Amino acid sequence: MKPDFSTEGLDRVRSLFFGSILCIVLLCCSAESGSLLIGTAINRQVLTDTSYQRLVTGFSNIVTPAYDLKFKHIQKIRGVFDFTHADKVVAYARDNHMAIRGHTLIWHGALPDWVVALPVHADTMRRVMFEHIEGVVSHYRGNVYCWDVVNEAFDTEGNLNVKNPYFRAMGKSYIEYAFRIADQFDSETKLFYNDYGPYGITKKSDAVYATICELLDKGVRIDGIGFQMHLRIDENREMEKFTDIARNFKRFAMLGLEIHITEADVSISKPVTPEKRKLQIRAYQEMMRLFLSIPACKAFVTWGLTDKYAWFPESRKNYAEPSLFDSLYKPKPVYDSVMSVIEQFKKPPVIENMSIRGKQIAFIMRTLLYESGYAIHMAEREKGISVSDVVWSDTILIEAPRNGVYEVCIWPIAYTGSFLGVPVTYTVQVKEGN
Numbered sequence: 159m160k161p162d163f164s165t166e167g168l169d170r171v172r173s174l175f176f177g178s179i180l181c182i183v184l185l186c187c188s189a190e191s192g193s194l195l196i197g198t199a200i201n202r203q204v205l206t207d208t209s210y211q212r213l214v215t216g217f218s219n220i221v222t223p224a225y226d227l228k229f230k231h232i233q234k235i236r237g238v239f240d241f242t243h244a245d246k247v248v249a250y251a252r253d254n255h256m257a258i259r260g261h262t263l264i265w266h267g268a269l270p271d272w273v274v275a276l277p278v279h280a281d282t283m284r285r286v287m288f289e290h291i292e293g294v295v296s297h298y299r300g301n302v303y304c305w306d307v308v309n310e311a312f313d314t315e316g317n318l319n320v321k322n323p324y325f326r327a328m329g330k331s332y333i334e335y336a337f338r339i340a341d342q343f344d345s346e347t348k349l350f351y352n353d354y355g356p357y358g359i360t361k362k363s364d365a366v367y368a369t370i371c372e373l374l375d376k377g378v379r380i381d382g383i384g385f386q387m388h389l390r391i392d393e394n395r396e397m398e399k400f401t402d403i404a405r406n407f408k409r410f411a412m413l414g415l416e417i418h419i420t421e422a423d424v425s426i427s428k429p430v431t432p433e434k435r436k437l438q439i440r441a442y443q444e445m446m447r448l449f450l451s452i453p454a455c456k457a458f459v460t461w462g463l464t465d466k467y468a469w470f471p472e473s474r475k476n477y478a479e480p481s482l483f484d485s486l487y488k489p490k491p492v493y494d495s496v497m498s499v500i501e502q503f504k505k506p507p508v509i510e511n512m513s514i515r516g517k518q519i520a521f522i523m524r525t526l527l528y529e530s531g532y533a534i535h536m537a538e539r540e541k542g543i544s545v546s547d548v549v550w551s552d553t554i555l556i557e558a559p560r561n562g563v564y565e566v567c568i569w570p571i572a573y574t575g576s577f578l579g580v581p582v583t584y585t586v587q588v589k590e591g592n
């Protein structure tokens with residue numbers, strides 16, 4: 159049951175319009191096309207558990223090895239690079255035509271004891287970073303889609319994480335250094351900064367944003383940003399404010415960065431209730447909407463696919479059921495709900511209500527996407543007159559130049575002006591005195 163992630167259908171619809179008068183307005187915009195990258199983090203069990211293998215390959219066109227590419231698994235002993243497991247996982251992904259997110263080069267977690275025991279000394283740490291990045295990036299050159307070069311540099315308040323031994327030794331400069339070295343050893347693979355929340359416009363995202371702007375200004379190559387999005391449902395937590403998250407994504411997109419949702423999961427606090435499951439469905443759906451709304455969002459990766467191999471750190475030991483599939487690998491209702499968002503996105507937008515007063519026509523639209531709007535084109539074929547407009551709200555008000563029968567075409571667009579789906583068409587008769 160491989161979901162159809164291609165956006166080819168959208169292209170086809172677009173080309174049909176090229177012959178039509180309606181396309182004049184639409185030609186002003188550029189359509190995004192191609193396949194969405196959707197997938198999951200994978201555990202090593204993917205090499206032995208064939209049912210899990212089938213689940214992963216059936217769902218994903220991109221995967222993230224959850225731990226095999228991390229420092230302590232590759233360089234347990236200084237200078238001895240052991241790629242045995244990582245190579246197997248990477249080969250599995252490649253053999254199954256899935257892209258790979260390389261996760262992660264420089265992080266305070268998953269460090270071998272020898273790094274933790276090093277003296278707090280800038281030159282020493284710089285050397286460690288250089289050797290590790292050189293070893294890993296060179297080994298996988300040409301085989302991974304991107305690298306999370308630096309992971310979780312900031313805490314939730316937007317301060318640089320003091321638990322980070324690179325930061326303790328080198329100060330903030332370690333971030334720049336990591337990107338420069340990664341670029342030196344692989345100038346082709348995309349380089350990402352990856353971090354956890356809060357995901358709206360907050361002290362933390364401001365700090366990440368300022369740092370990335372500063373580095374880009376200095377000419378450091380950063381191609382993308384990853385938002386982890388480990389969400390939680392419980393009695394005392396508010397639902398994430400997705401409109402605010404969309405605004406935050408947009409400002410990073412405006413820097414020219416590619417955006418990935420890198421570690422999506424939604425754990426439910428115990429006891430799991432039907433109400434909490436509904437909230438989980440909403441959270442997953444909103445994430446998917448967010449992903450589909452922002453053209454710079456290229457990959458949506460869940461942190462695990464089945465509850466069987468779900469990740470529960472200490473802070474989440476009272477949580478359950480974070481994945482789209484249950485522990486017997488059956489799709490849960492939340493899976494169908496997420497897929498239905500993709501399907502809705504491929505259908506024309508819904509007109510909730512249409513009314514005419516005089517020559518004024520009003521459409522109330524049901525908005526599916528964040529930070530988006532509509533391009534409207536209204537044409538009277540016989541007399542060859544038309545009007546067009548772009549609006550950034552759910553209410554479209556448009557005035558017909560004169561009486562007649564009009565064909566109205568309403569097309570959802572992203573804030574960039576690019577098309578986000580297929581249009582809805584509507585025929586309306588305007589007679590003054592309506």
Ligand code: XIL
Pocket residue numbers: 224225309386421469
């Ligand atoms: C987690 C893995 O899932 C675990 O298997 C491992 O024991 C610890 O790390 N943010 C990240 C990921 O960037 O690398 C973490 O992965 C989860 C939180």
